[in-house]
Amino acid sequence: MKLACELRTVQDAMLYASESRNIDIAEDLIAWFLEDKNYECFAACLFQCYDLLRPDVIMELAWRHNIMDFAMPYMIQVMREYTTKVRTTTTTCVSFQMSVLTFFSLLLPG
Numbered sequence: 001m002k003l004a005c006e007l008r009t010v011q012d013a014m015l016y017a018s019e020s021r022n023i024d025i026a027e028d029l030i031a032w033f034l035e036d037k038n039y040e041c042f043a044a045c046l047f048q049c050y051d052l053l054r055p056d057v058i059m060e061l062a063w064r065h066n067i068m069d070f071a072m073p074y075m076i077q078v079m080r081e082y083t084t085k086v087r088t089t090t091t092t093c094v095s096f097q098m099s100v101l102t103f104f105s106l107l108l109p110g
Helices: 002-007 010-020 023-035 039-048 055-064 068-107
Strands: none
Touching: 010 023, 010 039, 023 039, 023 055, 039 068, 055 068
């Protein structure tokens, strides 16, 4: 990838991809690491560009290249984040529902 050559190091390339806030640049860098069979950098880039990467794309790439072990820490973190968001949303919804029920029970004669 030209980006890595221009920036001289893969560390600089990962930093550039992360700071670019551009999904395509991050995914291109991931693809380049896979083409180069540089799986350690692939794994490092998953965390450097964490918020730019799409988990379904990462899972598919790791599966196709038979390197799920390198992607698993990333996938575990994604699952933890998603389940935490679902739990928080569920708790908020239940709390809101209870508030609405309480409000209407005060308005309506029993």
